[in-house]
Amino acid sequence: MNRVREYRKKQKLSQFSLAEKVGVARQTINLIENDKYNPSLNLCISIAKVLGTDLNTLFWEVEDNES
Amino acid sequence: MNRVREYRKKQKLSQFSLAEKVGVARQTINLIENDKYNPSLNLCISIAKVLGTDLNTLFWEVEDNES
DNA sequence: ACTTTTTGTCATATATAATTGACACTTTTA
DNA sequence: TAAAAGTGTCAATTATATATGACAAAAAGT
Numbered sequence: 001m002n003r004v005r006e007y008r009k010k011q012k013l014s015q016f017s018l019a020e021k022v023g024v025a026r027q028t029i030n031l032i033e034n035d036k037y038n039p040s041l042n043l044c045i046s047i048a049k050v051l052g053t054d055l056n057t058l059f060w061e062v063e064d065n066e067s
Numbered sequence: 068m069n070r071v072r073e074y075r076k077k078q079k080l081s082q083f084s085l086a087e088k089v090g091v092a093r094q095t096i097n098l099i100e101n102d103k104y105n106p107s108l109n110l111c112i113s114i115a116k117v118l119g120t121d122l123n124t125l126f127w128e129v130e131d132n133e134s
Numbered sequence: 135a136c137t138t139t140t141t142g143t144c145a146t147a148t149a150t151a152a153t154t155g156a157c158a159c160t161t162t163t164a
Numbered sequence: 165t166a167a168a169a170g171t172g173t174c175a176a177t178t179a180t181a182t183a184t185g186a187c188a189a190a191a192a193g194t
Contacts, residue, residue: 055122
């Protein structure tokens with residue numbers, strides 16, 4: 001699970017307005033938030049910049065090594 | 068410019084052996100290293116894991132704000 | 135010098151990311 | 165409570181990521 005929705009809401013953006021700022025279709029944002037597919041790196045970077053964050057924060061799953 | 072080549076060499080891997088470990092064609096690694104296209108997020112994550120690093124290190128350009 | 139490995143690149147084919155338009159349902163706001 | 169905005173999803177299309185096979189040239193190893 002990525003954290004796009006969480007950071008989008010922090011910025012008070014709708015899927016539609018985020019899509020506009022990023023320059024993609026609204027459906028693309030929706031699919032990414034719901035982990036329905038595999039976005040391109042450039043798209044991930046654009047989203048991260050618009051949301052004022054970075055790739056690791058949005059897309060890097062920290063595996064917990066606690067037993 | 069990404070840092071895949073740099074981290075691949077740190078691990079003493081050829082493009083071919085990295086491609087094998089990641090499970091893609093060698094050409095795909097070559098194209099990524101030479102910034103010829105836009106890989107998918109899942110592929111970036113696989114590469115980062117095989118190279119023992121993370122998304123930001125390999126693919127996040129730090130813009131220098133020094134004047 | 136020769137051989138083997140590695141890299142860059144081409145051309146063609148396939149899988150899938152991303153677009154567009156639409157509709158139903160939910161949530162917010164007037 | 166009605167209108168508007170936001171979300172999930174479907175189907176069809178287009179753009180492009182990735183695969184496969186191949187070849188030349190450079191680099192590394194013997």
